[in-house]
Amino acid sequence: MNQQYRYRRPEPTRTGPRRSFASTYDHPGPGSSAERAPNAPSGGGRIDGVIANAVDLGYRVIEEQLQQGQQAARQLRQGSFSSRAIESDINALIDSLSRVTKGAIDAWAELLSAAGRGDPVSRAGSNGGVAFSIQVKSGRPAQVTLDLRPPPGRFVPVIAELKSATPGGRPFTGAEFAMSPDGERGVLAITVPDDLAPGVYSGDILESVTKQFGGTVSVRVDP
Amino acid sequence: MSESIRDLDLGASEPRSRAPPGSYRCDPLATLAGGEERTADATAPDRTTSDATTGPRTPSLVAEMLREYGAAIRTEMKHYLPSGAPKAHLYDMVGDYPARGGKMMRPSICIATARAFGASLEDAIGSAVAIELMHNAILVHDDIQDGSTIRRGAPTLHELHGVPLAINAGDALFLLSLRPLLDNSDRIGPALCERVLRETEQMAWESAEGQAMELGWRRDNCVDLTESDYLLMALKKTAWLGVIYPTRVGALIGMRNDRNLDRFNRFGFFLGVAFQIQDDLLNLVADPRYGKELDGDLFEGKRTLMLIHALKTASASERVHLTELLARPRDRRDAEDVAWMREVLQKCGSIEYARRFAHGLAGAALYECGGIVEALPASRDKTFLQSLATWVFERV
Numbered sequence: 001m002n003q004q005y006r007y008r009r010p011e012p013t014r015t016g017p018r019r020s021f022a023s024t025y026d027h028p029g030p031g032s033s034a035e036r037a038p039n040a041p042s043g044g045g046r047i048d049g050v051i052a053n054a055v056d057l058g059y060r061v062i063e064e065q066l067q068q069g070q071q072a073a074r075q076l077r078q079g080s081f082s083s084r085a086i087e088s089d090i091n092a093l094i095d096s097l098s099r100v101t102k103g104a105i106d107a108w109a110e111l112l113s114a115a116g117r118g119d120p121v122s123r124a125g126s127n128g129g130v131a132f133s134i135q136v137k138s139g140r141p142a143q144v145t146l147d148l149r150p151p152p153g154r155f156v157p158v159i160a161e162l163k164s165a166t167p168g169g170r171p172f173t174g175a176e177f178a179m180s181p182d183g184e185r186g187v188l189a190i191t192v193p194d195d196l197a198p199g200v201y202s203g204d205i206l207e208s209v210t211k212q213f214g215g216t217v218s219v220r221v222d223p
Numbered sequence: 224m225s226e227s228i229r230d231l232d233l234g235a236s237e238p239r240s241r242a243p244p245g246s247y248r249c250d251p252l253a254t255l256a257g258g259e260e261r262t263a264d265a266t267a268p269d270r271t272t273s274d275a276t277t278g279p280r281t282p283s284l285v286a287e288m289l290r291e292y293g294a295a296i297r298t299e300m301k302h303y304l305p306s307g308a309p310k311a312h313l314y315d316m317v318g319d320y321p322a323r324g325g326k327m328m329r330p331s332i333c334i335a336t337a338r339a340f341g342a343s344l345e346d347a348i349g350s351a352v353a354i355e356l357m358h359n360a361i362l363v364h365d366d367i368q369d370g371s372t373i374r375r376g377a378p379t380l381h382e383l384h385g386v387p388l389a390i391n392a393g394d395a396l397f398l399l400s401l402r403p404l405l406d407n408s409d410r411i412g413p414a415l416c417e418r419v420l421r422e423t424e425q426m427a428w429e430s431a432e433g434q435a436m437e438l439g440w441r442r443d444n445c446v447d448l449t450e451s452d453y454l455l456m457a458l459k460k461t462a463w464l465g466v467i468y469p470t471r472v473g474a475l476i477g478m479r480n481d482r483n484l485d486r487f488n489r490f491g492f493f494l495g496v497a498f499q500i501q502d503d504l505l506n507l508v509a510d511p512r513y514g515k516e517l518d519g520d521l522f523e524g525k526r527t528l529m530l531i532h533a534l535k536t537a538s539a540s541e542r543v544h545l546t547e548l549l550a551r552p553r554d555r556r557d558a559e560d561v562a563w564m565r566e567v568l569q570k571c572g573s574i575e576y577a578r579r580f581a582h583g584l585a586g587a588a589l590y591e592c593g594g595i596v597e598a599l600p601a602s603r604d605k606t607f608l609q610s611l612a613t614w615v616f617e618r619v
Contacts, residue, residue, distance in 0.1 A: 048583070050576055050580055050583065051579055051580070051582060052583065053450075053580075054450075054579075054580040054581075054583035054584050054587075055586065055587045057450055057451055057454055058454060058492065058496070058583075058584055058587055061451055061454040061458060061492075062488060062492045062493075065455075065458065065488070065492075066485050066488060066489075069485075
């Protein structure tokens with residue numbers, strides 16, 4: 001046999017193993033489809049190398065971007081929890097608790113932990129903190145916002161009256177602090193009269209003896 | 224060309240295919256070469272434009288609905304285009320690009336997504352108008368940054384009026400786009416209105432970042448870019464405004480919540496980048512319907528997927544010359560230089576490579592779209608969204 005016509009294995013075009021996604025479906029890899037017969041079908045489970053590479057790269061890019069977006073969202077959300085979010089979450093909680101129908105509903109929400117100061121109310125909290133509950137009696141939806149800022153020393157809170165935000169509106173006198181029946185905690189009791197005009201009522205909380213400022217409370221009564 | 228649009232094969236005759244990406248074939252350039260113009264069939268919205276010998280193709284519904292929604296958007300947009308003074312120096316220019324037409328693809332995608340998820344046309348039309356105005360604003364600035372001379376078949380705004388006035392008109396268009404978003408509050412409520420505005424802000428940032436990447440590559444004559452670099456740039460520059468934002472906003476309006484919006488990023492990314500690559504391919508084809516300057520991207524030295532591929536695969540001497548040509552300012556690349564660049568792209572198989580790359584991305588878009596719409600009831604809007612991945616290659 002003439003040496004010139006001896007059969008030889010063609011030189012492989014690649015120099016290493018294929019480990020890319022493109023080889024998953026047993027196609028020849030990027031750039032090699034041009035070597036196929038011009039009219040060779042690309043179906044039958046085989047995926048063109050360029051196409052597989054495009055999709056593989058595409059998913060990598062978009063998934064990376066989505067991961068970065070999720071991370072940024074997580075960080076932003078964690079950051080916002082330290083400020084506005086807590087306040088709005090508490091308000092939302094109180095709002096949901098105070099949406100009652102006709103009849104009395106006792107809604108309990110622990111609002112605050114602060115340093116205890118040796119009076120009957122402040123001693124009631126765990127770890128020496130101040131623990132309050134809110135009890136709402138209302139025939140209509142009502143939202144209560146309590147911003148408690150106990151002054152140093154003794155703190156037995158009182159509320160004089162809540163002024164109406166509507167000019168000339170009748171003040172609301174149905175808010176008072178008391179002790180719970182078991183004497184364990186303070187209670188802010190809100191009783192909304194049926195004839196009270198809808199609107200927002202707000203006022204200061206004072207220390208009963210020294211009259212020092214101890215926070216604010218507001219009640220929004222819906223029609 | 225070994226394939227043509229007549230060979231378009233979605234891998235199955237079902238309207239929605241969950242087949243693996245890349246399981247269909249079509250040829251964008253063959254469509255143009257044939258100059259084929261499809262006729263819409265209003266009586267059979269879900270019918271595909273196929274005949275017995277060619278197999279299924281993109282439903283004519285896409286063209287139909289683009290016309291239908293486009294007309295509604297144009298009517299609504301007119302209410303927002305000011306007509307007072309300063310007329311010649313501002314408001315005539317502001318209304319110029321919107322009056323030139325355009326496919327209305329972006330706002331129509333928003334409306335179709337919203338409607339597919341249960342909203343009414345009226346709920347989505349404001350956001351759609353905003354998207355079209357934003358798109359036009361960006362086009363005005365893009366044309367200046369790219370030094371483009373033709374837009375939608377006529378001279379670009381800065382060619383007609385000079386760069387300073389065109390920049391100002393672009394700024395005004397962007398401001399104008401905020402108005403329908405603010406007016407949304409009455410229709411969709413303040414909370415959803417604010418959510419859409421937040422989406423708008425994110426989209427604007429993404430677009431600015433994408434544009435910065437592309438302009439920076441040109442200024443610094445970057446020639447070692449990877450395909451991943453290109454995909455990231457196209458994601459930000461094109462896909463966000465083109466598809467991701469319209470679908471996310473449409474879904475927000477339709478669903479009235481923001482659950483699981485990431486899936487729209489995937490669909491929008493694949494469709495948007497396929498659209499961009501096809502747009503770059505069309506730039507190499509002389510067709511008056513395309514409305515842009517032939518070879519404009521090569522004159523501009525734009526880093527297209529074709530150019531990135533050619534820079535990787537060209538011979539050493541070709542690469543050196545390509546790099547030298549790309550380093551020149553636009554006005555120092557003449558027709559002869561551009562003809563040589565085209566020749567290199569052709570020789571390296573870069574055009575064919577980009578065409579197949581785009582098909583792969585469109586296949587993935589089709590796949591992702593299936594996941595989004597599979598639980599939705601049958602509707603024209605659902606079919607429209609499913610058909611976009613193939614329509615990308617038939618449009619001009």
